[in-house]
Amino acid sequence: MKAFFLTLLAIALSLLVVDLVVxxxxxxxxxxxxxGAASIGVVNSFIKPILSVLSLPFNIVTLGLFxxxxxxxxxxxxxxxxPGxxxxxxxxxxxxxxxxxxVNTFLSNYFAQREPELEME
Known part of the structure; x- marks a missing residue:
């Protein structure tokens, strides 16, 4: 449960960095x-796999750039x-x-080094 909250926090902090940079x-x-972090998790878990399968022909033609x-x-x-x-x-x-x-990769690795008993995804 602690790993879930740290992952959610890492994504939320990453979103704040994206807000500043992009x-x-x-x-x-x-x-x-x-x-937004929770919404990204839900979309990536349920909708992204469907879109990835449907866009497979475009991915093949564009060598993965799609x-x-x-x-x-x-x-x-x-x-x-x-909202917001x-x-x-x-x-x-x-x-x-x-x-x-x-940014999320960097923060997740940082949290994983600070809490080695947690398995971050």
Whole structure:
């Protein structure tokens, strides 16, 4: 249970960094970041696998680059579900998930080193 909350916190903090770094991504408050983190988790768990299977022909033709579009679509869809979390523009649509992934990887590794008994996903 502690690992779940640390993962949620890592994603929420990563969203706040994305808000600072990527123009077009706006978060109103920290609770909106927490809800956004939960929304991203739900979208990535349930909707992203379906979109990935449906977009498989495009992924094959583009040698995997269409995955960036699928990630951007999931990021935007998570933002639509949360009040106070908005994504505007193509730049935010493409680079928001990339920055989120990089920062989240760094924070998850940091938390895993601080709490080695926890298995972060």
């Amino acid at each position: 123009p077009g991504v706006d978060l109103a408050t920290f609770p909106a970041a927490l809800l 995955s960036v579009v699928v990630n951007g679509l999931c990021f935007w869809l998570a933002a639509v579900a949360v 979390f908005t994504v505007h523009g193509l730049f935010a649509f493409i680079f928001g998930p990339i920055v989120l992934s990089l």
